Amino acid sequence: MGIETIEADDLDVESVLGSAVERREDPSLITGEAEYTDDIQRPNMAHMSVLRSQYGHATINGVDTSDAEAMDGVIGVYTADDLDVPGEVPTGWLLDSLKTPAHPLLAGETARYQGDGIAVAVAEERYIASDAVDAIDVDYDRRDAVTDPKEAVNEGAPVVHDDLDDNTAFDWEIGDADETDAAFDEAAHTAEIDLTNQRLIPNAMEPRATVAEYKPGTEELEVHMTSQNPHLHRQLMSGVLDVPEHKLHIVAPNVGGGFGNKIGHYPDEALASWCAKETERPVKWTATRSESYLTGTHGRDHVTHGELAMDEKGVITGMRVKTYAGMGAYLSTFAPAVPTYLYGTLLSGQYDIPAIHCNVVGAFTNSAPVDAYRGAGRPEALYAVERMITLGAREMGMDPAEFRRQNFVPSDDFPHQTPVAVEYDSGDYEPALDKALEAVGYDDLRERQEELREEGRYLGIGFSSYIEACGLAPSELAGQLGAQAGLWESGLVRVHPTGKVTAFCGTSGHGQGHETTYAQIVSDELGIPYDDIEIVEGDTDEIPQGMGTYGSRSAAVGGSALATSSQKVVEKAKKIAAHQLEASEEDIEFENGEFAVAGAPERSMHIQDVAAQSYLAHDMPDGIEPGLEETSFYDPDNFVFPFGTHIAVVEVDPDTGEIEFENYVAVDDVGPQINPKIVEGQVHGGVAQGIGQALYEGAEYDDNAQLVTGSMQDYTVPKAEHIPTMETDSTVTPSPHNPLGVKGVGEAGTIAAPQAVVNAVTDALQPFDVDHIDMPLTGEAVWRAVNDAPDAGAEGGDEAIADGSGIDEDGGEN
Incomplete structure (x- = not known):
């Protein structure tokens, strides 16, 4: 049952905090009165379009713009040679071993990913600008490409940046390697896993957009744009364009979602601003959806090997993780932080693990840059942790809930110092687990699972006891870790x-x-x-x-x-x-x-x-x-650390690979809730995105670094019918690090859901000895996992499992 909202007229000052008051934003948003960037019109406004590389990796021998320039309505066509700007796209987070190759606003000699900007056209109308871009002739020499982060750092792989010796962007580690190795040497039991956390494409309702207007009289540049952080965009764009910061006015009007995709500095907003100054006319640029797929920062893209060490009673004694993280062709604004300090520092999860070591190798690849995507490092970390925890319980022959409980950080051990740098502010993990178990009726569910298996039906119960780090702080610490800005x-x-x-x-x-x-x-x-x-x-x-x-x-x-x-x-x-x-x-x-x-x-x-x-x-x-x-x-004293337990209950048909949700329970602790209805909505949205990753989504490039999932026809975004009804609940553990005691909730569901679903599916398929399936768990992927298992068909007793007659060539149900 959802939380009932309260109308503002029914509020009084004594009850306002913690009340589920109706969102005051919604009336303008749902009636169309809200103004988005693309709604903005200016007198004498021109439109910009960008010519983007059709190849994932190519030498640019020449760019002929003459036909485009001759078209009626075209105001100007510009290439890298025309740009008189001192700056390039900056990297806002530095690491000790980081390589920072130049990221020009437009590619001059080399295109390094499909979608790399090569030229821009400015015209009287949007479609004239688009036609002008199509008329530009580029002389390419296609080059070999690499998109897999692990393959990219192998000897002999095509090098993305000619001025670098290889594709290693950084080689970073955290934790004590010697202590962790000793824990494994002494372990009575171990569990290990190889997994891929696939590349994802953000799908905000509104694509990126910019309206730039230069005012010669005051030498001011006003830029309306889809931004999650206008002041940071002002600071970075000031350096790129050489416009004094006090002469640069950035406005974010209503923004239709971001999910991290609108944090970073892109070439496109700076190009629109440069064109406005160059033409002395307002210039609008709005990305198409396919353009967003090609050029907006992607998320995730990890290849990981993880290991868990346990004593004879199943107490965790150590964890080892080695990850290859794809960075794309260039380093986006906060990209280096995501697979390092937002990833490695969360590998302790909710568990009291005395020794952890993590090594992350960042790799340049011929693909769109990777940066923060809802959760930013934490979903990747908790996915690896919770998959290892599930396999650890399986290795010990223990119930997965009790294995977790046994290894939780005790409630009287807060603040809790982990072996991977961070200190958890507050926590009490068992009540959230207990509430989730009660909500799904766990004991009865396990009994029914056994009964259904006798009937040839396969029910699975998947756990995700997650933790998150929010409100990165204090600024002094962030600076020590490489941030080029205060937080x-x-x-x-x-x-x-x-x-x-x-x-x-x-x-x-x-x-x-x-x-x-x-x-x-x-x-x-x-x-x-x-x-x-x-x-x-x-x-x-x-x-x-x-x-x-x-x-x-x-x-x-x-x-x-x-x-x-x-x-x-x-x-x-x-x-x-x-x-x-x-x-x-x-x-x-x-x-x-x-x-x-x-x-x-x-x-x-x-x-x-x-x-x-x-x-x-x-x-x-x-x-x-x-x-x-x-x-x-x-400036806070520390991060805040929300947590919770999510449980997914699914039924899997091994003949077809079809997965059907029976229940999804989310119990989250985000501290005191300012507005419970908004908290509930954030959990729902986050879980929906997490389920999207678990079952449907995944960006794929071919061997030539062509994005083959470049539209919604090829990249599956879950619809309402794909998302289960959710039961939400909460516990409340205030943080001591801010005056409100609050934590964060916007990313919780996305961090928790993928492993809950994968753990549920592999739990259902235990009779087939299926321990892991990489996301997304499509029908074909599940069916193949069953058929590739050592005892394929032995438990199911159905010829469809053996010969594949239950699915068509694309993995769909016949």
Whole structure:
């Protein structure tokens, strides 16, 4: 049963925080009143289109633009030789061993992946610009290519960057190798796995888009764009285009989803901005869906070998992981952090593992760059961990739930220092597991599983006890790890003379519900009605500074910045109220927006009345300036670590490979919930994406580095009918590292779901000795796993298992 929403009219300041108030964003979004970047129109606006390499790897001998330039309506056609910019696309996270080859805005001599930009056309109409691009003639010499990250670092592999000796972008490790080796030498039992965490293509509702406008009179460049972090885009684009930062205005209007795909700096937004300055006309560029598939940053792309060491009782003593991580042809903005510090540091999972060692080799490949995708490193880590944990339980002959319970970090061992650098803030893992077990009726389910097997039906129960790191911090630590930016957040809270409030935050929401949850936070802190509070994000001229929205950081860092500023407002208002009420500040009590003299509640003053007096400034205490607004730059002491247990229950038909969900239960602990309905929605969306990876999605390149899943006809995005009904619940373990105690929820479902589903399918197929199937678990993949198993057909007793008569050539059911 879902959580019922509350209308704003039914709220009061005493109950606003933690209430399932309806999202205030939704009316404009669902009625079409919301303005997205592509909706923006400017007088005399031109349109840009990009010519992209048709090859995955090729030498560019020449580019002939003459036919395109001669077309009616074409304003200009530009190649790499025409760009007079000093900068290239920057890398925003550095590692000690990192190689950082140049990433030009347009490829000049070499195209390194299909979709690499070669030229741009600017025209009066969008379709004229597109036709002009088609008229450009490029003389290519196709070269050998490589797309598999493990093969890419082998000797003799085609080298992506001619100025590098090989394709190794970095060779990184974390943990104690000697201690971990000793744990394996002494282990009574071990389990191991080879797995692929496949490359994924983000599918936000809105593709990337830009409207750039140069104003010669003021030498200002205003850029509306689909951004998850406008201030960071301003900073990076300033260096690329050589435009002073104070002359560059970035605005993120309504943004139709991001999932990490709109964090990084791409060539395209900078090219549109350069063209606007070059032509002195507003220029719009909107990616097509196929263009997004080719050029937007992809996610995941890991090839991993993992090992687990256990003593004779099944207590985990060590873990070893070796991963080859595909980076694509170039390093995207935060790409080096994703398979290293956002991956290796989570390999302890929820478990008390004394020794861990992880080695990650980053590989350049002839494919689209890889960067953060919902979860960013943590889904990859927890997938590897939870698959190993499941195999460890199988090796020990233990129930998978009890094996997990036995190895959980004890609830009295927090904060918990892991052997892979991070210290978990707070946790209590057993209650979430117990709630999930109760919700699925675990004991009865196991009995029914045995009964159904006697009937030739195969039920599977899959566990995922996950942990996540959110709100990467503090900035000092991030800097030590290689971040080229601080990871604080700003919040400005302004109480107007009428008592209404505008709160500005440096995050940049794109579907998460910030306008609702942030207003709830400020209302709770100030005691001012929720409807009297406006939230502003996404505009570099409005916000003091900001670091954006990604990594489930908005509530823990952005929300805490607003809470801190609100508390500062209350402290200033308290001084003014004490003066107005002719009482000492120590005697003033504050509750639900009301300042009152202790012991004399009739002597009181509401904070909105204090605001009016602060702007009149007729009777102010000594040393207090007029006005009522405060700013905070909040830098947390540590990450926050949400966690939970998800359980998937499926039935698998080994004759066809078909998988049918019977149940999906998600019990998450994200700390105190600002808005339970929004939390529930985030879990639903995250689980849907995780199931998409588990069963349907996967980017594939052929041997020539051609993307063969370049459209929705070839890349399966799950539909509503593919997503099971979910039962959600929660436990609450506050974080000690921020004033709200909150953790993060935006990526939880995506981190938890893939391994829950894969564990469920392999559990169902235990009678066939199927221990692992790489994602996506298509019907064909499942059918082949059953047929390739050592005892194929022995348990099922069906000729279809032996001869394949149950499926057609494409793996579908006949």
